[in-house]
Amino acid sequence: xxxxxxxxxxxxxxxxxxxxxxxxxxxxxxxxxxxxxxxxxxxxxxxxxxxxxxxxxxxxxxxxxxxxxxxxxxxxxxxxxxxxxxxxxxxxxxxxxxxxxxxxxxxxxxxxxxxxxxxxxxxxxxxxxxxxxxxxxxxxxxxxxxxxxxxxxxxxxxxxxxxxxxxxxxxxxxxxxxxxxxxxxxxxxxxxxxxxxxxxxxxxxxxxxxxxxxxxxxxxxxxxxxxxxxxxxxxxxxxxxxxxxxxxxxxxxxxxxxx
Amino acid sequence: xxxxxxxxxxxxxxxxxxxxxxxxxxxxxxxxxxxxxxxxxxxxxxxxxxxxxxxxxxxxxxxxxxxxxxxxxxxxxxxxxxxxxxxxxxxxxxxxxxxxxxxxxxxxxxxxxxxxxxxxxxxxxxxxxxxxxxxxxxxxxxxxxxxxxxxxxxxxxxxxxxxxxxxxxxxxxxxxxxxxxxxxxxxxxxxxxxxxxxxxxxxxxxxxxxxxxxxxxxxxxxxxxxxxxxxxxxxxxxxxxxxxxxxxxxxxxxxxxxx
Numbered sequence: 477x478x479x480x481x482x483x484x485x486x487x488x489x490x491x492x493x494x495x496x497x498x499x500x501x502x503x504x505x506x507x508x509x510x511x512x513x514x515x516x517x518x519x520x521x522x523x524x525x526x527x528x529x530x531x532x533x534x535x536x537x538x539x540x541x542x543x544x545x546x547x548x549x550x551x552x553x554x555x556x557x558x559x560x561x562x563x564x565x566x567x568x569x570x571x572x573x574x575x576x577x578x579x580x581x582x583x584x585x586x587x588x589x590x591x592x593x594x595x596x597x598x599x600x601x602x603x604x605x606x607x608x609x610x611x612x613x614x615x616x617x618x619x620x621x622x623x624x625x626x627x628x629x630x631x632x633x634x635x636x637x638x639x640x641x642x643x644x645x646x647x648x649x650x651x652x653x654x655x656x657x658x659x660x661x662x663x664x665x666x667x668x669x670x671x672x673x674x675x676x677x678x679x680x681x682x683x684x685x686x687x688x689x690x691x692x693x694x695x696x697x698x699x700x701x702x703x704x705x706x707x708x709x710x711x712x713x714x715x716x717x718x719x720x721x722x723x724x725x726x727x728x729x730x731x732x733x734x735x
Numbered sequence: 736x737x738x739x740x741x742x743x744x745x746x747x748x749x750x751x752x753x754x755x756x757x758x759x760x761x762x763x764x765x766x767x768x769x770x771x772x773x774x775x776x777x778x779x780x781x782x783x784x785x786x787x788x789x790x791x792x793x794x795x796x797x798x799x800x801x802x803x804x805x806x807x808x809x810x811x812x813x814x815x816x817x818x819x820x821x822x823x824x825x826x827x828x829x830x831x832x833x834x835x836x837x838x839x840x841x842x843x844x845x846x847x848x849x850x851x852x853x854x855x856x857x858x859x860x861x862x863x864x865x866x867x868x869x870x871x872x873x874x875x876x877x878x879x880x881x882x883x884x885x886x887x888x889x890x891x892x893x894x895x896x897x898x899x900x901x902x903x904x905x906x907x908x909x910x911x912x913x914x915x916x917x918x919x920x921x922x923x924x925x926x927x928x929x930x931x932x933x934x935x936x937x938x939x940x941x942x943x944x945x946x947x948x949x950x951x952x953x954x955x956x957x958x959x960x961x962x963x964x965x966x967x968x969x970x971x972x973x974x975x976x977x978x979x980x981x982x983x984x985x986x987x988x989x990x991x992x993x994x
Contacts, residue, residue, distance in 0.1 A: 500811055501811070501812065501815055503808065504807075504808035504809070504811045504812040504815075505812060507804070507805055507808035507869070508805070508808055508809055508812055508868075508869035508870050508872070508873050508950065509868060509869060509870055510812065510870050510873060511865065511870060514864070514865045514866070514870075515864060515865060515874070518864045518865065519864075521860075521863050521864045522860070522864055525860055525863070546762075546763070549758075549759035549760075549762075549763060550759075550763060552755070552756065552759045553756060553759045553760055553763065556756055588980065589976055589980070592939070592975070592976045592979040592980055592983070593972065593975070593976060594939045594940065594942055594943045594975070595943075596855075596943040596946060597942065597943055597953075597956065597972070597975065600946065600956070600957060600960055601960065601968070601972070604960045604961070604963070605776060605779055606767055606768075606771055606776075607767045607770060607771065608767070609764055609766065609767035610763045610764045610765075610767075611763065611764065611765050611766075611767040611768050612767055614763060683853050684853050684855050687855060687946070687947075688946070691764070697856075701856065701859050709856065713851055713852055713856070714851075716851075717851045
């Protein structure tokens, strides 16, 4: 760091950034009609909510076990489908495998677009197109997993060791054979660990997916919220929290053993 | 003990996985697919792919363009609120700032609780407090971001290089002085980068919060979906995807410059 890079010599840049941020903030406050006064006057609502929330109704718990198991099943199935779909796409979006920058860019652009669609919008859209139900939930989870894991997989393909590629090319393998025998063995364990990571994300997201009718524990959450039964909301959230923590720990220990 | 050959072990694992997946798939309700007609799906897709451009800009406050700007504003203001409010929690929950191990544990617990609730639940609560509208979305995103950013900020604080802190202490600096002369200069670029990343995430969730009435483009989208106006859904999805994509590029560029 030179003396010229210190704050005192760059104050006009800092000032510019601060003014810009201030303008953005001012505009967004105006646009969203923010009124913190309302927050203070209606603090009673928050209080009522918090008191109900802090008294979870544990009698409701037994009725949550079935939807939770369903959620886990949906997540597992969706995750595996999504990853299976993601693998060929990830291979096609690296120049290492295709050797063709045009194909790579087309596929990568497609994957980028899939990834930008928010989870909940995807669910709402699929519910409208396919219909309400658990099957739609599985499809949503599969597409979401596809978006998340395909990027992770192609990023890990880009960091592989190129020596086996040369070796297979030297004995006359075509591109498919190279992909199967030189690339896949190098990334198999990371793909497995991304699968578990995606599974965690999906269990977490399942709380929200039910909101649009895509099945599982989220449907119960939606019911409880709709009926203002916050003591149930808090049990559901706690339950999801515990399950996510368990899934987290199990998948982390499996991932560590994979290494 | 004789080692089981790898090949057989892999086969057993594969069989177990398939069995597990079959069990998952077995009692999911697949009836939705039975009523699925490919013809209507293709018609829907065709209309989705021919977006209703006229709705994009009409000059009124309810066109897609201004709603998208409002969504960005919600994301920006929400992230600002979250970033600012996350700082005190970071000071509370970073291990290296406290000699007493109880305080950081308490801080981390609060952050975990804040993160456990999905944004959608916060949105529903804040709609009851400040009424439906963009401000409820801002508060929902803000509170959720406290949990997310608080955790990431704390991790960075704990991972930071302590030599500069030691150097400051060696010349007699007190806690506040080490904070301003050793910690903040080191952490500022990382924190900015994380906040920018979460701005993009916030815009993505702001576009979904409208589903429950917390402002932004989501409400228009859900009405269009419910009315099966697929051309309109097409233009809204396109607007969301393009906006998130551009923000991704912009924040990526700024983050690269920060490094």
